[in-house]
Amino acid sequence: MADTHDFPDIQERLLALEEAFADRNGYRFKKALSELRRSIKMRANAVALAQAEILDSRKEIERNRKQCVDLQAKLKTVVDRFEGSFTAFEKFRKAIRVVELMRGHEDLPAVLDRIKDLFGLRAVSLLLDAGEYAPFEPPGARLAEAGALRAKLAELMPKGAGPGPFMGSIRAVPDPEFFFGQGFCAERKVLLLGSCFIYPLRDKFSPQKLVGILSFFDSNPDRYTSEKGSEFATHFADILGYTIVDVTDRKKAERLREDVERMTRHDLKSPLTAVLTLPQLLRRDGNLTERQNDMLSLMQHAGYRMLNMINQSLDLYRMERGVYELSPQMVDILPILDNISGELRGVIEASDLALDVVVRGRPRQDGDAFAVRGEEMLLYTMLSNLIKNALEASPPGQRVAVTLAEGRTLDVAVHNAGAVPASVRQRFFTKFATAGKKDGTGLGAYGAKLIAETHGAKIAMATSEQKGTTVTVSFPKPRTPANAQTNTNTNTKAKMPPAAGRG
Missing domain, CATH: 3.30.565.10 (Histidine kinase-like ATPase, C-terminal domain)
Incomplete structure (x- = not known):
């Protein structure tokens, strides 16, 4: 610090003062004393300045430390959110894979149970339009009229809320048993604390058409709130709804195919009866050569084979489905x-x-x-x-x-x-x-x-x-x-x- 402010060394001033006092030289004594005072003042100023700089440095260090602590906390929050999002993404990816493997309505109970386990939910419920799905009696799903589905959704979500999901406390749901099944409200303590996700399922070919409602319930009140994002859950729900529509359309096509094949087989058998009867009538008249008899035998044999093929057409269809006995x-x-x-x-x-x-x-x-x-x-x-x-x-x-x-x-x-x-x-x-x-x-x-x-x-x-x-x-x-x-x-x-x- 002395080099910075360039003031004389105090020891040298003291020595000069002692010599002036020994020679009894008043002028020299006063001059040495003045220089000593100036040096002491300069040293004091330098010390004060150094202390001020040290204090400022300490304050800056403290500010930097606090900023580091804040940054560490924010970074931890970001990492936790990323890990949570990644974990949630992995769960939804597995759940989507489970849904993609669904081949028929009979797979629904296993799919819903797997979703419940993957997401750690207290309850998972699927409501479907009775007018569309009652003929298929899908296991694992409950049925309700389309009008009732729309009415309950309108009661749950105001018109201004848009077509998105409902996310909030179960206490905010007017009729929880409609969405989660009869007897759901029996667990009062759970209902007072839990939160839910309720989403209308749409037909991918006709988005205005309501397919059903998918509902999740969790005992954690903070699991589903209006402030949180729902991209994963809504995307998954859309995929489940689309898969149900695809499975149902395929089921309808299979039934239509069976009806057409049944009618076709019936219509083909009528003219085939004449083909099988004609050789017998020709043989009764006699006067046939050996070659003609052979040709009639071939015709009759081909007719019987066609009859067997008609009868077996449904069997081949069952083989495709893996249900042939x-x-x-x-x-x-x-x-x-x-x-x-x-x-x-x-x-x-x-x-x-x-x-x-x-x-x-x-x-x-x-x-x-x-x-x-x-x-x-x-x-x-x-x-x-x-x-x-x-x-x-x-x-x-x-x-x-x-x-x-x-x-x-x-x-x-x-x-x-x-x-x-x-x-x-x-x-x-x-x-x-x-x-x-x-x-x-x-x-x-x-x-x-x-x-x-x-x-x-x-x-x-x-x-x-x-x-x-x-x-x-x-x-x-x-x-x-x-x-x-x-x-x-x-x-x-x-x-x-x-x-x-x-x-």
């Missing part, structure tokens, strides 16, 4: 192949093709049998689709082979020399996958896959330009004794229509 028996594949060969004789002859059957590594012989466990007509449909596809995809003059092999599984493989187009190889067994066929529907391989999986079998396709295409169905081996299989095979053969020919 299989009634399996031991079925010999070889008589089925005989009937398919006779039915497809026209396709075989038109393209100069041949249909070979190989049983356990050698050409088929009389007395051979190859039995799997399943339903005869379903197996007939599956193999007919696969063989017909193979014949249509085979180059003219080639041979289509059906190979029956027994190992760890019972394998039925259909091979042709043609290759599956690259555009459909990855989706060969999917619905409506077709290429290169003018009238192809893309349902043959798809139906075969449904039937195979319904029988607990695995189906696979391998194709290349060099080796052609092979579709293999691998059935699990039955556990019945060999002699029981033989007896069952004999009885099963009698169920098929008479073979029209052998390929």
Whole structure:
């Protein structure tokens, strides 16, 4: 500090004063004394200034410390909010995933219970429009008339409140039992403290249409307040409402499809009766050649097959939904192949093709049998689709082979020399996958896959330009004794229509 203010050292002034006093030099004494006083004053001023600077520094340090404490508190608040938002986001993300997995109204109870657990809620309630959802009887949800839903929402939220959710104390709800169910108000202590979130669900295609109301209740009075944001909750509620609408629309479409198929089957059976009756009438007149009798047999067989296909159309639909109940028996594949060969004789002859059957590594012989466990007509449909596809995809003059092999599984493989187009190889067994066929529907391989999986079998396709295409169905081996299989095979053969020919 002395260097800063540049004043003389006090010790030097004192020494000069002593010398002046010893020489009794009054002028010198006075001058030394004056300089000493000036030095002391300068030192005192410097000390005072230093103390003032120190005090200011201490005040500045204290202010900085307080600012640091405030910043730490604010930062902690921000971090806590971020972590809380992130945790809430994760919970809502999981809840949205649960809703997205909903496939039918029957999943609603599990979805609501999962939401309740994820969000740690005391109660979750779903009200739906009775006029729209009563025919489906959705479990886990309560029903109310659309007018009652609108009236209760209007009573809860004034017109100026907008279409958003209600968030506040449960005491502010005029009729809690309407939103949360009968008996909810029995827990008085909880109701006096809790808070709730009540949100109207809208139809995503018609936002003005009210679907229902989703309500959350929590014992914490600060969980849902008008000051807090509700973006996550409202977004989740919208997704739940949209999913319910989608599930319901799909249910309506399924019912409509069933009605149309039922009417179609009924309408098709009437003209089919004439197709089945006509061969019998022609045979009564006699005077038919062997070739004509064969043609009538083919026509009658095709009619019976069409009748079976009509009856099985609903079964295939049930397989799609995974609700088909299989009634399996031991079925010999070889008589089925005989009937398919006779039915497809026209396709075989038109393209100069041949249909070979190989049983356990050698050409088929009389007395051979190859039995799997399943339903005869379903197996007939599956193999007919696969063989017909193979014949249509085979180059003219080639041979289509059906190979029956027994190992760890019972394998039925259909091979042709043609290759599956690259555009459909990855989706060969999917619905409506077709290429290169003018009238192809893309349902043959798809139906075969449904039937195979319904029988607990695995189906696979391998194709290349060099080796052609092979579709293999691998059935699990039955556990019945060999002699029981033989007896069952004999009885099963009698169920098929008479073979029209052998390929």
